[in-house]
Structures are given as C-alpha cells and as structure tokens.
Amino acid sequence: MELNDIVIEFIGTDNYELSPITDGLINTTYLLEDKDQGKKFILQKINNHVFKQPDVIVNNHLMINEILRSNNYQFQIIEPIPSLTQKLLLEDTNGQPWRMLSFIENSVTFLTAPSLPTAFEAAKTFSYFLTVVNTEQLPALEDALPNFLNFEKRVADYKSSLKNAAPHLREKAKAEIEITNQLLSLPDQWIEMEKNNQIPKRIIHADVKISNILFDQNHSPLAVIDLDTMMISTILYDFGTMIQSYTNTTHEDDGSAQNNFNPEMYEAVKKGFLFYLKEKLTSTESDNLDYAAQVAIYIQELRFLTDYLNGSVYYSTKYPEHNLDRTKNQLELLKGLREYLGV
Incomplete structure (x- = not known):
C-alpha cells in the first residue's frame, strides 16, 4: 500500500x-x-x-x-x-x-525544560507513571529492543566502531575519542550491580526525555507518550536519562555548547523523580542516583560517537557531523554534572 x-x-x-x-x-x-x-x-x-x-x-x-x-x-x-x-x-x-x-488536542511538548517548575512537574509525572505501572507482579512485557541496556555490548560496539572507522572520521573525532576512552570504565559498577542482582528489575519507560510528556497551555502535564521502549530493567536508567534530557540548557545537536549543565534543574528533577518513588526504591537504588545520571549521559554520548564512527547509520542526521556535534554536547553536559557532583 x-x-x-x-x-x-x-x-x-x-x-x-x-x-x-x-x-x-x-x-x-x-x-x-x-x-x-x-x-x-x-x-x-x-x-x-x-x-x-x-x-x-x-x-x-x-x-x-x-x-x-x-x-x-x-x-x-x-x-x-x-x-x-x-x-x-x-x-x-x-x-x-x-x-x-x-491525539490530544491543545497539547504542547518541549525539547528542553522551559523552567524549573515545569521540569519538576515532568519528573513528578514520570515518578507517578512508574509507580502506577510497577504493580506487585511484573507483566510479561516482551523485549522490543534486545540489548538496548546491555552496557557491556555498548562499550564493545564502540570499540569495534573505533577499530573499523574510516580514518577521516577517527581524525575528526580525535578529541572526543580521547575523553571517551578516559571514561571507559564509568559503566563498570552499573554492569556489576546488574550481574550480581543488586538492583531490582522494574518496568521502566526507557525514554523519559521531557518531549515524551504532553503539557497543556499552562505547562501542566496531560500525558506520558511514546511507550515503544517500555521494558523490564533498572529504574536507575530512567532517572539517569531524565537528567540527561532535562538538565541540558542547549539542544543536544549543539556541538558548540559550553557550560550546558544546569545544577538547579538537576535538583528539581531529582525532587520530582523521588516524589512518588522515594519510599519504593531500595537503598542501593537511592544511593546510586547520582552515579546513574553520569552513566546515562556517558552511554548516550557513547552511542552518538559509535554511530558517527560507523558512518551515521542509526540516528537520523541532517549533516555529516551531526552525530559528532551530539557527542560534543553530551561530553560537555557530563563534564558539568561531574564537576557539580565533585567527582
């Protein structure tokens, strides 16, 4: 047809x-x-x-x-x-x-959080959504994206792309590759916690960017959208990607961004995320929220860089260096977060 x-x-x-x-x-x-x-x-x-x-x-x-x-x-x-x-x-x-x-009439979306109150309400909405879907018995959700949160594979895929990349792509991404390689052990603790069953399996949204909430004209949440990535994994990923999405003061396509991490937004999102979930999280989950934020940003950066080195075959791009600009943006965001956390 x-x-x-x-x-x-x-x-x-x-x-x-x-x-x-x-x-x-x-x-x-x-x-x-x-x-x-x-x-x-x-x-x-x-x-x-x-x-x-x-x-x-x-x-x-x-x-x-x-x-x-x-x-x-x-x-x-x-x-x-x-x-x-x-x-x-x-x-x-x-x-x-x-x-x-x-379709929900008179709704709006945001690519970046327009204000601290809106970011808090968005995080609170996802907190409520995750509380509601995580009933006592997990449903039999099928895995729509096998290995999506397999961070060992993400690292291996990056190493493979680096090895096989066209020389001119490696050269253009030289500075970003160097920083990425310095942080290559960052996901290790996450990987070990999952292997040792230290963090519980829960239903997660897995794409909790602020653009996946519909708001009304007064910036009050109307709906959580885009359930394609719903899966059973660790809720730490949802918190981490929330931070990755909300705290960025620029669009993720902006490769020239400087100081694009907003610490006030970080605290607003954390408060919203914990609004309904605080009493439901284990101590291991609560203790690793700050760490999860770092890993989520790093993994997203790694995915952009991997795709760039592979010739940009996964993400939609509008120009040859699009994924490299996204990589630069995420590295700057991660730098700001780590400075704020003192790590």
Whole structure:
C-alpha cells in the first residue's frame, strides 16, 4: 500500500491533511487531520530497522494501557487505533509498518525544560507513571529492543566502531575519542550491580526525555507518550536519562555548547523523580542516583560517537557531523554534572 492507501484504510476518506512532526530520532511521525470528521490523529511509520518486531511494541503498549486503566491512572492515555479492518499495524509497499494513535488536542511538548517548575512537574509525572505501572507482579512485557541496556555490548560496539572507522572520521573525532576512552570504565559498577542482582528489575519507560510528556497551555502535564521502549530493567536508567534530557540548557545537536549543565534543574528533577518513588526504591537504588545520571549521559554520548564512527547509520542526521556535534554536547553536559557532583 502507498501512504494514501494506508491513511484511507485507517480513516476511510481521502479528505485529509498530513503534517510532519520532526522531533523524533527514530520513527517517522505525522499529524493526521480527518477533514470529514474534524478529528486529529498521530500517524506513524515505525522504524523496523530499530524495532525489528513492531507487533511487540504494539502488544506492550496495550498491556501497559490496561495496567494504567486498572489502577485509576489520573492522566490521559494514548490509545492505538485500529484500521477499518481492525488491524493495529498496516504495511506499506516497502514493508514498513504504520500505526495510528489518538491525539490530544491543545497539547504542547518541549525539547528542553522551559523552567524549573515545569521540569519538576515532568519528573513528578514520570515518578507517578512508574509507580502506577510497577504493580506487585511484573507483566510479561516482551523485549522490543534486545540489548538496548546491555552496557557491556555498548562499550564493545564502540570499540569495534573505533577499530573499523574510516580514518577521516577517527581524525575528526580525535578529541572526543580521547575523553571517551578516559571514561571507559564509568559503566563498570552499573554492569556489576546488574550481574550480581543488586538492583531490582522494574518496568521502566526507557525514554523519559521531557518531549515524551504532553503539557497543556499552562505547562501542566496531560500525558506520558511514546511507550515503544517500555521494558523490564533498572529504574536507575530512567532517572539517569531524565537528567540527561532535562538538565541540558542547549539542544543536544549543539556541538558548540559550553557550560550546558544546569545544577538547579538537576535538583528539581531529582525532587520530582523521588516524589512518588522515594519510599519504593531500595537503598542501593537511592544511593546510586547520582552515579546513574553520569552513566546515562556517558552511554548516550557513547552511542552518538559509535554511530558517527560507523558512518551515521542509526540516528537520523541532517549533516555529516551531526552525530559528532551530539557527542560534543553530551561530553560537555557530563563534564558539568561531574564537576557539580565533585567527582
């Protein structure tokens, strides 16, 4: 099916308007307006090079939604919407899967936290979301991204990319490679804690950037979105990536950023994250929050650099040095965090 056929299969009319939403790094997303019904939806092409089993993320999404509904979840829930033939996924002529999701009117998103109160509310919202989904018995979520949080593999992948990179890429990233190599042992403690079962397995969102919360016009949270990466792992990752997302005073594409870590934002996010979770975390989890923030930023930097050295085949890029600029930005953020923590 062509794109027009897919739209008609979902909404039953060719009287529609598609507007691209360009914030995402992985999937291709559109705002779809059904002109006949006056309704809006999210239409999304799932990147099946990343999500190799798209049906898994759909099933996980449905399972998480059911947990939220059964626990009187207070925010709005994004619902997968079936086609006219009751299919949640449709394939185009290239074998790419498409889905349609509910759209929340009068909502806004932020690429960076606009204020300390908004950052606190966002972190508090994720704290509540994680509290609700982590019931006494973990559901049978399937792994949509095998090895996504396998940090040993992330390090090994980086070393392989460094070994096999084109010489001109290694030369351009020379300074970043040197800093990265100096910090290569940073994830070791995390890896050991997981191997020794020192940190409990929990349901995590795994992509808790501030752009994955919808806000109303007054910056009050409306919904947690993008449940594709939901998995069972350590909640330390969600805290760490929250810090990686919220405390950056610049966009992650800004390779010239200086002093881009905001310590006040760090404390606001930490307070919000602990709002509902403080009494649920183990002492090991609580004691390693600051460490988790460092590791999460470092791993994201490592992934950007790995992709750059591989020729930028994973993340969407707009120019040749895009992933290198992202790498520089994350290294500057990590530098600021470590200075603030005194490590």
